Amino acid sequence: MRILWIGGTGYLSRHLSDDATRHELVSTYRSTPLPGLRHSIPLDVTEVDAFPRVFDLIQPDAVIYAAALNPGAGTEDEMFAVNATGAGEAARQAHERGIRFVYVSTDHVHAGTHAPYADDAAPTPINVYGRTKAAGEAHVLDADPGACCVRTSLIYSLEHIDRGTGAFARRLNAGETLYLFDDAIRQPVEANQFIAALFELAGHDYAGSINVAGSTSLNRTRFAQLMLTFWGVPYNNQTLTSGPASAVTTGTPLDLRLDLTAAKRILSQPPSGVERVLAAYAVSKFGTL
Numbered sequence: 001m002r003i004l005w006i007g008g009t010g011y012l013s014r015h016l017s018d019d020a021t022r023h024e025l026v027s028t029y030r031s032t033p034l035p036g037l038r039h040s041i042p043l044d045v046t047e048v049d050a051f052p053r054v055f056d057l058i059q060p061d062a063v064i065y066a067a068a069l070n071p072g073a074g075t076e077d078e079m080f081a082v083n084a085t086g087a088g089e090a091a092r093q094a095h096e097r098g099i100r101f102v103y104v105s106t107d108h109v110h111a112g113t114h115a116p117y118a119d120d121a122a123p124t125p126i127n128v129y130g131r132t133k134a135a136g137e138a139h140v141l142d143a144d145p146g147a148c149c150v151r152t153s154l155i156y157s158l159e160h161i162d163r164g165t166g167a168f169a170r171r172l173n174a175g176e177t178l179y180l181f182d183d184a185i186r187q188p189v190e191a192n193q194f195i196a197a198l199f200e201l202a203g204h205d206y207a208g209s210i211n212v213a214g215s216t217s218l219n220r221t222r223f224a225q226l227m228l229t230f231w232g233v234p235y236n237n238q239t240l241t242s243g244p245a246s247a248v249t250t251g252t253p254l255d256l257r258l259d260l261t262a263a264k265r266i267l268s269q270p271p272s273g274v275e276r277v278l279a280a281y282a283v284s285k286f287g288t289l
Helices: 050-058 076-096 128-143 163-173 191-202 220-230 261-266 274-286
Strands: 002-006 024-029 040-042 062-065 100-104 148-151 178-181 208-211 240-243
Touching (some): 002 050, 040 050, 050 076, 062 076, 062 191, 076 100, 076 128, 100 191, 148 191, 163 220, 208 261, 220 240, 220 274
Parallel strands (some): 002 024, 002 062, 024 040, 062 100, 178 240
């Protein structure tokens, strides 16, 4: 397939490789392309008139919409323009041309009060990011009922430190104390495994929302500890403490466990849990656990 990957400069896109897939991959960028990707073209997803030009130029078999503004990266209006309006217009253009469309969504479309969430659970967002991504799902499926909206969790890899762990590492290295949430439960997913799942769904006819995340759940504190240890960032019980999210913030969904029934049925290799990914890495690098 020829796949158009929209949003080719984010963290997930750093794990794309022209040689890592059997497909012909074209990625987009807003201002500066990522190095290492041979086929990249400019596209500002907030300029909806640009989509027809790009689609007609590339003539893809499938589109993966991975463009997103994350919390803290813009205003609510800016997030809505990228996460919802742009996604909806891209889906409309794809549908008109008979092109398969896959939208990267998030577990933050849920409130975190009724886990585990089924693939088709109705969105109940409690923060701005969740609201804009839920709107994105609605826009996409309204424009193309046959599209696939992929709800996922925290994305990490063992090649590039993820944003959350990177921020924790900078604070620890600066002598700050971390307070992490022991009641916020997620299912982190390894970036390369998630990309493989997206490519597979790009060639599938699954329609609607589907959960694709790591196979095991753990709280935010435990995940941070695993990642900080892997990246060699020192911490102890004095520099890293934990407690309930309600003690310091509001608008944080707590239990975001996802039911992975459909992913396990459809995907040839559903993403593994964090501990299994780390164990496989240890075996590949050192020949032992």
